[in-house]
Amino acid sequence: MVKKSVFVYILLNFFFTLQGYSETTNDVPELKQKSYAIFNALYCFKFQAADSLIKQAKKAYPDQSLSYLLSVNYYWWLIISGEDNFENRKNFYLNLSSAQQKTSKGKQKLSNEDIYTFINIYSYKARIEGLNKNYLKAVSHTNSCVDYLKMSFGKEKEYEYFYLTSGLYNYYITTLDDEYPILKPYLLIYPKGNFKTGIEQLTIASQSNDFVLSTEANYFLSKIYLEQKNYVLANNSCKILTRRYSTNLLYLYYEFKSHLDNNEKEKALVILKQLNVQSIINRQLSEKQKSHFINLAQKRLEKYYKNNPTR
Numbered sequence: 001m002v003k004k005s006v007f008v009y010i011l012l013n014f015f016f017t018l019q020g021y022s023e024t025t026n027d028v029p030e031l032k033q034k035s036y037a038i039f040n041a042l043y044c045f046k047f048q049a050a051d052s053l054i055k056q057a058k059k060a061y062p063d064q065s066l067s068y069l070l071s072v073n074y075y076w077w078l079i080i081s082g083e084d085n086f087e088n089r090k091n092f093y094l095n096l097s098s099a100q101q102k103t104s105k106g107k108q109k110l111s112n113e114d115i116y117t118f119i120n121i122y123s124y125k126a127r128i129e130g131l132n133k134n135y136l137k138a139v140s141h142t143n144s145c146v147d148y149l150k151m152s153f154g155k156e157k158e159y160e161y162f163y164l165t166s167g168l169y170n171y172y173i174t175t176l177d178d179e180y181p182i183l184k185p186y187l188l189i190y191p192k193g194n195f196k197t198g199i200e201q202l203t204i205a206s207q208s209n210d211f212v213l214s215t216e217a218n219y220f221l222s223k224i225y226l227e228q229k230n231y232v233l234a235n236n237s238c239k240i241l242t243r244r245y246s247t248n249l250l251y252l253y254y255e256f257k258s259h260l261d262n263n264e265k266e267k268a269l270v271i272l273k274q275l276n277v278q279s280i281i282n283r284q285l286s287e288k289q290k291s292h293f294i295n296l297a298q299k300r301l302e303k304y305y306k307n308n309p310t311r
Contacts, residue, residue, distance in 0.1 A: 031061045038070050039212045042077050043245045048284040050074055065102035065117060071095040072124055079131075081250065081285075082292030089128070096124055110151070112159035118148045119165055146190055153191065156201065163205040164217055171198030171224060199224070206237070215241065222254050231262035242271075247278050249293040256297050260304050272297050 034057050041050035054074055058067045075092040078084075103117050110118070122145035129138035149169055156162040173193035202224070205217035218237045225234035238255035245251055252275045259268035275297060279290045 028061060028064060031057060031064055031066060035066060035070055043215060044247050045249060045282055046284050063102060065099045068095045068099035068102060072099060082288040083286060092128060096121065112155060115148050115151050116161050119145055150191060160208055161213055163201045164213060167198045167201030167205060168220060170194050170201060226258060231258055234258040247282060249275060249278060252278065253293045253297055257300060260300060
């Protein structure tokens with residue numbers, strides 16, 4: 001039971017949802033440019049616009065793994081924003097399989113972009129199996145992901161997206177080692193991490209001129225600082241995200257949470273109002289998506305009032 005709970009912890013905190021660019025993508029600048037437009041649409045919670053752009057990318061570049069990873073990311077956003085259903089999970093798996101096939105095909109030597117792509121493929125596989133509670137499969141994909149992570153360590157200056165993956169690994173593997181001493185013998189099969197180095201690497205990533213890398217790093221820093229109960233730093237990262245993407249309900253929810261956890265109820269209620277407004281006016285959201293984060297925030301607020309009856 002302890003091992004199972006730990007692996008759930010790994011899957012929900014370490015494994016991330018960000019694509020890299022395959023080696024051949026460097027020769028297709030139009031696809032890379034389109035991918036940034038797709039990421040921007042997803043961050044703005046413009047899911048219909050993102051879906052349309054992804055279909056165009058897959059039609060124009062059917063042999064590029066990135067085209068399918070962009071689709072995987074799209075379905076992941078749907079799943080975590082309230083549209084978790086059989087059809088979306090099926091499409092998630094199909095596109096993930098296609099992305100892996102396109103990356104593996106004809107490769108004699110893996111580039112940094114290929115390594116990063118495989119890290120993401122196996123992290124996606126691990127995380128979806130974690131949601132499915134298929135823990136043995138999840139652990140198998142975790143091990144495969146770590147195999148590629150090993151190839152990336154020390155190459156952060158060559159390929160800046162490795163600052164994100166290395167930073168997450170360094171932070172979370174150290175956290176597991178500290179919080180679950182019973183697992184020390186098992187964790188010996190993994191490379192050692194470094195808590196301080198992990199935070200430093202994520203901070204470097206958060207300051208990147210690449211808006212996708214910067215956004216992802218700030219998102220994970222906000223989660224990490226919330227775990228550490230460092231609400232000031234958590235809120236700083238949340239504000240960076242919500243100022244960039246004021247329509248992103250996930251980021252607004254985390255800013256709301258950072259205020260509420262810091263007993264700043266009035267500030268939290270202001271963000272909750274913004275969350276409500278953005279849920280209502282966004283015509284590209286389903287009814288389930290409109291209510292998903294509102295329900296999460298309301299439950300969090302009810303818990304706050306229960307624990308603080310005089311506030």
